[in-house]
Amino acid sequence: MTVTLSDEARQYIALFEDETGATARDCVVDDEYDRLIFLVTAGEMGEAIGPGGQHVQRVEEQLDREIKLVEDAPTAEDFVASALAPAAVYNVTISENDDRVAYAEVAEEDRGAAIGTDGRNIDAARDLAARHFDVDEIELT
Missing domain, CATH: 3.30.300.20 (K homology (KH) domain)
Structure with a gap:
């Protein structure tokens, strides 16, 4: 299945990957709850969160939005x-x-x-x- 990303979502993914070192496979911009949902490549959740949550917190602070992370899975x-x-x-x-x-x-x-x-x-x-x-x-x- 092909997922189409908006330009805005691609920019968020680029920032997320630069800040965390983890790979994001998708980004959903959830305006209803003022948050971003990142789909993180399987096995990279720890890297995305960072020690004590500092990686994801840094992205939340930069974007001034709540971040939800979901780990990808094969099935x-x-x-x-x-x-x-x-x-x-x-x-x-x-x-x-x-x-x-x-x-x-x-x-x-x-x-x-x-x-x-x-x-x-x-x-x-x-x-x-x-x-x-x-x-x-x-x-x-």
Whole structure:
């Protein structure tokens, strides 16, 4: 699947990569919540965050926006679990009926983390899963 990036998103990716040393595969400009969502190459999350979170904090300060990081994954199931972090996701199944729906099994105590304030975490997961794996919906079970 091909993801098209705006000029603005490409500029944010360039700055993010320069500041963190990690590779960003995608950037979603989320104006509703005044934040940027970066999809970080698998295995580079620690580098993106930096010691004590200093790399990502430096980018947040420069851009004066909240930053959310999501680690890439090779399968739709793993991707959805990663996108819902820090919630503990036990299992993800993808329904291939009329729509492609990801059903994520999340512990009751982590449902709030998976959903996020005003639904912002699950909205980000839905946006990214749609962009990278043609997932139409994510539902928590």
